[in-house]
Amino acid sequence: MSNILKTYDLELTAAGPVYIGSGKEIGKKEYAFSPWEKKISVMDMAKLCQLLNGKNLMSQYEKFMLGNSRDDVGKWLEKNKVLKKEYQKCVRYQLECQDAVIDSRSKLSVLEFVKDAYGMPYVPGSSVKGMLRTILLAYDIAHDFEKYKQIKNDISGALKRNKGRNRNICKRESAAMEYACYRTLNRLQKEPRHAVNDAMAGMIVSDSKPLSVEELVLCQRTELHADGREKKLNVLREALRPGTVIHVTITIDSSICGITKEYLEQALAFFGEMYYECFLRKYPDMDMPFEDSVWLGGGTGFVTKTEVYPLFGKEEGVETVVNLFKATGVPENHKHYLDRKRGVSPHICKVAYYEGKRYQMGLCRAKITKCQ
Structure with missing residues (x-):
């Protein structure tokens, strides 16, 4: 059994304010x-x-x-x-x-950070695992594109055929990407897309240890536009201050899930490079992320939560995002139709300030260490 189960410590160091909402507001x-x-x-x-x-x-x-x-x-x-x-x-x-x-x-109102029964902030394992699923799917798309080629064509076709507002457009195709990447087990052969066939069932991510409320600061949502303008919104969040260190445990059952430490590190490096090349480099004074960069929690933006750019690439990705926003009914006054000229979509990067310095929202550095 010890040869099957692989246990790792994932250390996440906040390189920007990290917000994971509890769903509650402090009036x-x-x-x-x-x-x-x-x-x-x-x-x-x-x-x-x-x-x-x-x-x-x-x-x-x-x-x-x-x-x-x-x-x-x-x-x-x-x-x-x-x-x-x-x-x-x-x-x-x-x-x-x-x-x-x-x-x-x-x-x-202040959007509250998730806390345990004793009122201490913590990072849920489900949030970390959701982040890893997005990163691993992006990496799989980039390295086994033939598996996703038809899904890409289906998304393009759906956007071309769309005539009105449809908030669920491409929902089926998004699910198909998840199925292609993760529904690889044959536990239920008659229903291959059933959740019981998800290989990520073999990856268990623990909640973090409780953190101190002293690690929380109040951050104001700030939008950085591609032309360098900034806009502060009346949205306040409790967030973990930059420098906070988070530890979660990842346990992988290698008989179910074939992901290794080396594969995961490669996926992290790919995602950071893709994010910079397709999005972040269009914003002034935004540096290339580290190889171990990840984006955790809420307020990190569209590109960190979706697979459009891994699937469509840089130039075609901009056109696809613009069409998605139009199809889902994003108001015209947001002016996403101008994103084609800007060469980036969305044209807003989510940032926050701490001690007078601007940070990317949710940016962390990840270090994976095998547990003894």
Whole structure:
């Protein structure tokens, strides 16, 4: 059995802010913003209610919560003469937000990072495995193109035939790529595309060990355009700060999954080079990724989550992405029809700032080590 199971440590070092969403939002009335400290304090709402109840402020607080006030809870507490040293006991954790613009006039929510039952951030193994599936599929397309040639033709044909908005266009073809790459087991011969035939069942990726909330910072979504312009959006995310080190364990059952450490490293190197050549090099001051670069989590952009460029290549890929956006009903005011002249599509790279420096969202460096 020990010869069949291969276990590796995957070390991911955040080279940019990494965001993996929990699906929850922290509303403005659940955090206090300190413009002097450049921090927000996320409240433990149960403790806060207990404090306010003891001060006979619950009825006023209910009106605040149900009303249209644009104040954060910190301002409301100050207006109601609740001292900072009192409500500090109700703070769950604090987030640095030196590079995020907190607009007091808007109702900004914070997209929360996924946390365990003890309130500690962690990286789910499913997020890492999803990233690896995308990278391995891209590598397989590049090195066994004949297997995907008909799928490429089917996508081109579907886009040419499309006359209106269809958000599910090419969904069948995308699934066909997954089937061609991964549904290689013969466990259920009558249904070769059934999930039970997926060879990636032989790769188990653990969740990371819990990380500290001190590794979280507040990042503002920023769009870098191909012409060098930047646009900051009113979207705030909890993200792991650059430099955070994440460890997950990869266990491969070699009787099911034929992927080796060397193959995986080659796939990582290919994906980073493809991403740069087909997309990133069109943006000013964006360097060639390292050979071990990966893009993890949310907000990393279209190219890191799809297989258009591995399948169609650089020039034909731009045309295909433009047609996909048109077919799926992306509004005209996004001006993707100009991407043909720009030579890149999408024409926005997702970035974020930390300590005054611009980073690619979700960029990590990966190191794979065999466990003893």
